[in-house]
Amino acid sequence: MATLGPASKKHKVTVVGSGNWGSTIAKICAENATANPNLFEPEIQMWVYEEEVTVPKESKHYDPGSSLCNKPQKLTDLINALHENVKYLPNIPLPHNVVANPSLPDAAKDSTILVFCLPHQFIAKSCEQLRGKIVPFARAISCTKGVDVSNKGVQLFSEVIGSELGIYCGALSGANIATEVALEKWCETTVAYDPPPMDSRQPTPRVTPHGSPHHSQVDLTMSNTDTPPAPKHARLQPLPADYPPLNHDNVKKLFHRPYFHVRMVSDVAGVSLGGALKNVVALAAGFVEGLGWGDNAKAAVMRIGILEEVKFGKMFFADSVRAATFTEESCGVADMITSCSGGRNFRCAKMSIERGVSIDEVERTELNGQKLQGTSTAYEVNQWLRSQNLEEEFPLMTAVYNILEGKARPEQIPDLIEPKD
Numbered sequence: 001m002a003t004l005g006p007a008s009k010k011h012k013v014t015v016v017g018s019g020n021w022g023s024t025i026a027k028i029c030a031e032n033a034t035a036n037p038n039l040f041e042p043e044i045q046m047w048v049y050e051e052e053v054t055v056p057k058e059s060k061h062y063d064p065g066s067s068l069c070n071k072p073q074k075l076t077d078l079i080n081a082l083h084e085n086v087k088y089l090p091n092i093p094l095p096h097n098v099v100a101n102p103s104l105p106d107a108a109k110d111s112t113i114l115v116f117c118l119p120h121q122f123i124a125k126s127c128e129q130l131r132g133k134i135v136p137f138a139r140a141i142s143c144t145k146g147v148d149v150s151n152k153g154v155q156l157f158s159e160v161i162g163s164e165l166g167i168y169c170g171a172l173s174g175a176n177i178a179t180e181v182a183l184e185k186w187c188e189t190t191v192a193y194d195p196p197p198m199d200s201r202q203p204t205p206r207v208t209p210h211g212s213p214h215h216s217q218v219d220l221t222m223s224n225t226d227t228p229p230a231p232k233h234a235r236l237q238p239l240p241a242d243y244p245p246l247n248h249d250n251v252k253k254l255f256h257r258p259y260f261h262v263r264m265v266s267d268v269a270g271v272s273l274g275g276a277l278k279n280v281v282a283l284a285a286g287f288v289e290g291l292g293w294g295d296n297a298k299a300a301v302m303r304i305g306i307l308e309e310v311k312f313g314k315m316f317f318a319d320s321v322r323a324a325t326f327t328e329e330s331c332g333v334a335d336m337i338t339s340c341s342g343g344r345n346f347r348c349a350k351m352s353i354e355r356g357v358s359i360d361e362v363e364r365t366e367l368n369g370q371k372l373q374g375t376s377t378a379y380e381v382n383q384w385l386r387s388q389n390l391e392e393e394f395p396l397m398t399a400v401y402n403i404l405e406g407k408a409r410p411e412q413i414p415d416l417i418e419p420k421d
Ligand SMILES: NC(=O)C1=CN([C@@H]2O[C@H](COP(=O)(O)OP(=O)(O)OC[C@H]3O[C@@H](n4cnc5c(N)ncnc54)[C@H](O)[C@@H]3O)[C@@H](O)[C@H]2O)C=CC1
Pocket: 017, 018, 019, 020, 021, 022, 023, 048, 049, 050, 088, 117, 118, 119, 120, 122, 143, 144, 145, 146, 176, 177, 178, 179, 369, 370, 371, 372, 373
């Protein structure tokens, strides 16, 4: 067995995104960079989609005499001066080693770990900006919840990021309402990371994967020897030996906090799909709550939602998904419950019924720039199901789409999701 020298380099970490969850994830990574100085560079770069922001009067930083407060400022300048994202994560101090950067290529320069935490509609554009500008052996984790439908079929965002950038991408998802996590209220999350064996420098169990570059182009099968087989296609570059290995233990150290408990798994598809599809279910839960139907109705919607998640995974990601991920891990049932109780998709869908306005209007007026993922995911999922002639197999996903389109009413949900004999 090859001897491994001590790692002389450390991982540079960039968080791509700075919204409600992006800023929270940057806080977590920054705390862990400080806690693990042997693994990570001290500074966490956080890419901020630049905009002009006025410090709100209710902010503790508001001081009418200060030049920062008397006119709109660049959000990056505010974050770096106040160590708070006053627009997307107000009242939460960010560690001083979080550095806001308005240039994506600059923020990601030389980074070996890219943590993507953007609303899903912005992933493709950000990958375009990064293509050819990152270190070729970088690894990524997608914290984005959604699926992408294109002429390539239905893809997870870990797959989109992986194939656009030619790097390996895992996924982080769980019952994680950002404001609670940012306040350090305890919760669990699931990180799916199924790295090529060359990263972990230890045998990794064979998993049958779906689609992303290491999946389709690199044979992950381990022989019985300690040396991993050479990849059939060398596109995925090995992590140089002078970096600490990116195995489950070290990836966990980037995210696990006393208030944010990480369980590591290898099922990237299951983790990603749980997070994506529950956002559509949360809209249905919001609709029935908005009608005043109570917890029993919401529980029925959640039950069917979980069944449709599992079915979607088995039908379209059969070679990689593990049904138990949806029931055993935080990214499954637990995320369904929390999202259908207090998530933005749930709350905005409920308000849209109560006020008799569209959910898009509620998003515009109530979320101060934060983005719903359930509405666009409902359209993406429907586009895919329709292309496969399978809308009837997913009555809840289809009902939500039809309600958003004005082709069905929320009151019809019980009939729409009733199994057809
Ligand atoms: N907020 C939460 O509680 C959680 C969110 N997530 C997921 O994390 C992902 C990111 O969500 P949040 O951080 O909550 O974002 P957010 O919804 O709070 O904020 C919107 C973000 O989009 C950025 N943005 C606006 N226009 C843009 C453009 N043209 N290009 C690039 N960025 C642009 C804004 O700067 C802002 O950072 C989503 O997929 C969401 O489902 C996952 C777990 C919890």
